[in-house]
Amino acid sequence: MHHENLHLKQGTSRLRNAHPEAGLSLVEVMVTLSIVAVATSLIVLTLPRAQPQKQAVGLLREALERTSERALITGQPSGMVFEQGRYSPAIWQDETWRLIGSQNLPAGMSILIDGEPLRAADATEAPVPAVIFDPLGHTPPVTIDLVRNDFVTRLTLGADGKVAVDMPS
Incomplete structure (x- = not known):
């Protein structure tokens, strides 16, 4: 039983280490949101004001x-x-x-x-x-x-x- 737990723990850590750069960093998310905000502002400003x-x-x-x-x-x-x-x-x-x-x-x-x-x-x-x-x-x-x-x-x-x-x- 102890041997199976060790095998599970090793498999989990192997998955984490397989792709260390998976996902987005906080900076990348913030830059993306900033670009979307600027684009939205430009679109809203060009709409006719009814x-x-x-x-x-x-x-x-x-x-x-x-x-x-x-x-x-x-x-x-x-x-x-x-x-x-x-x-x-x-x-x-x-x-x-x-x-x-x-x-x-x-x-x-x-x-x-x-x-x-x-x-x-x-x-x-x-x-x-x-x-x-x-x-x-x-x-x-x-x-x-x-x-x-x-x-x-x-x-x-x-x-x-x-x-x-x-x-x-």
């Missing part, structure tokens, strides 16, 4: 829906004024449109209304909404494109005041 686009679309959609609801609740026309780099809800009051707040768009983002770029506003003109919500719930259909770095997201405003979003994947 996050600001998604956030801007969400905010505009909410603003359009709130403005539509405001017209229905208050019984007075409401609208959305679009200017270069921002948009503002507006209400019809005292025979003129009055802006009630403003939301800036992310840098480099532009707006197209029904496929047309915004026209430059004259400083002497009162703002006129590109989208008007009727207090009776009738809204002319409008498409609003948010464009940034050739990435276009379309918001379609239906006659019922509902907003549909078409965001390419």
Whole structure:
């Protein structure tokens, strides 16, 4: 029996000594992980950044829906004024449109209304909404494109005041 145990121990040590360089050293593992981390960072940095686009679309959609609801609740026309780099809800009051707040768009983002770029506003003109919500719930259909770095997201405003979003994947 003692002879068999000795034989087992010798066989085990023979296996360990057969390939002394089997496996990876800690340095090799760390270098490999570093290379993978750098490659992943480079790939992530080259991906298009849709996050600001998604956030801007969400905010505009909410603003359009709130403005539509405001017209229905208050019984007075409401609208959305679009200017270069921002948009503002507006209400019809005292025979003129009055802006009630403003939301800036992310840098480099532009707006197209029904496929047309915004026209430059004259400083002497009162703002006129590109989208008007009727207090009776009738809204002319409008498409609003948010464009940034050739990435276009379309918001379609239906006659019922509902907003549909078409965001390419």
